[in-house]
Amino acid sequence: MTETDWERELYSLVNQNQQKEEHNEDSTLNKEFRYKEVNIKLKYLQASDSESVKLFHSVRKKNCYFCNTIKKPPYKMLKFRNYLIAPCESSVISNHFMVFDVNHKTNVKTTRIFDILLLAEKFKQYLVVYDGFDIVDNGKSHCFFHLLGQNSLSIQNECANTELQYKLHESQAGYLSIVKNKLRGVLVIKSKCKQWVEEVYFEIEKLLGRSYTLGKRPFVNVYCWLIDDIYNVAIIPRVVKNPTQYYLNRDKRINISFGAIEMGGLISITDESDMDKISKEVLMDMYSQVSYTYNHLQKIMVGINSNL
Numbered sequence: 277m278t279e280t281d282w283e284r285e286l287y288s289l290v291n292q293n294q295q296k297e298e299h300n301e302d303s304t305l306n307k308e309f310r311y312k313e314v315n316i317k318l319k320y321l322q323a324s325d326s327e328s329v330k331l332f333h334s335v336r337k338k339n340c341y342f343c344n345t346i347k348k349p350p351y352k353m354l355k356f357r358n359y360l361i362a363p364c365e366s367s368v369i370s371n372h373f374m375v376f377d378v379n380h381k382t383n384v385k386t387t388r389i390f391d392i393l394l395l396a397e398k399f400k401q402y403l404v405v406y407d408g409f410d411i412v413d414n415g416k417s418h419c420f421f422h423l424l425g426q427n428s429l430s431i432q433n434e435c436a437n438t439e440l441q442y443k444l445h446e447s448q449a450g451y452l453s454i455v456k457n458k459l460r461g462v463l464v465i466k467s468k469c470k471q472w473v474e475e476v477y478f479e480i481e482k483l484l485g486r487s488y489t490l491g492k493r494p495f496v497n498v499y500c501w502l503i504d505d506i507y508n509v510a511i512i513p514r515v516v517k518n519p520t521q522y523y524l525n526r527d528k529r530i531n532i533s534f535g536a537i538e539m540g541g542l543i544s545i546t547d548e549s550d551m552d553k554i555s556k557e558v559l560m561d562m563y564s565q566v567s568y569t570y571n572h573l574q575k576i577m578v579g580i581n582s583n584l
């Protein structure tokens with residue numbers, strides 16, 4: 277397929293998806309919290325659960341969502357290398373696609389950075405988002421990514437703001453910085469050179485505790501987008517998947533699963549009562565549990581200069 281065919285195909289998928297989404301929009305239930313450097317949006321999703329939560333439930337029931345989708349496609353999908361691209365039906369973002377590996381992989385040792393960069397090159401109008409783990413079914417997994425319309429997440433603004441960048445390393449090829457914010461620790465790599473981005477990414481993984489011999493990767497959320505051929509890669513190292521509020525009993529529970537989209541600044545609320553439970557402070561507390569602070573991240577990354 278030529279580039280224009282791709283664009284046409286993708287846009288037709290977007291339109292098909294947007295028509296469905298319009299019925300679900302209820303702006304009166306949306307909220308926004310402004311912290312000094314970051315804005316977090318809360319959007320009500322009129323669905324029992326978001327798509328990613330549904331995925332986990334399907335795996336728990338040993339009824340693989342992706343395999344079922346491949347067997348009986350409920351909608352039109354695009355093929356790209358070993359991946360299929362499908363519109364995400366339950367999402368607060370109208371321009372949202374899932375990209376998933378058609379095959380189950382039994383061994384997920386290799387990093388996803390190569391594919392993340394490749395997708396960003398192919399879909400320049402999109403932001404590529406990786407949750408940091410794959411959907412596992414009986415020890416086998418489908419690698420999957422999100423493709424979101426540019427500027428769907430506030431993390432892109434934080435990374436674009438030069439005043440917020442504390443540079444950890446700089447060379448002719450580009451720079452690595454930490455974004456100054458009180459909510460969660462964010463690392464940013466910016467460069468025109470793909471090889472340099474990969475090199476810096478691997479050094480970050482090592483400092484975060486990658487064990488090559490055990491095949492273990494650190495838990496990170498990754499965001500990648502291109503602006504004028506410059507690779508922008510934001511990384512949020514994670515401590516745990518969800519904060520304690522997620523595991524509380526019924527009335528006290530806050531049903532927010534902290535995936536990469538939530539960490540990037542957009543939270544889907546499926547339970548209306550959660551809107552009242554969330555304050556600026558509660559949200560800050562939840563983010564502090566699932567990620568590192570700016571100061572902590574600075575300490576972890578202290579050795580980066582000597583390795584590059």
Ligand SMILES: [Zn+2]
Pocket residue numbers: 340341342343344380413418
């Ligand atoms: Zn499967």
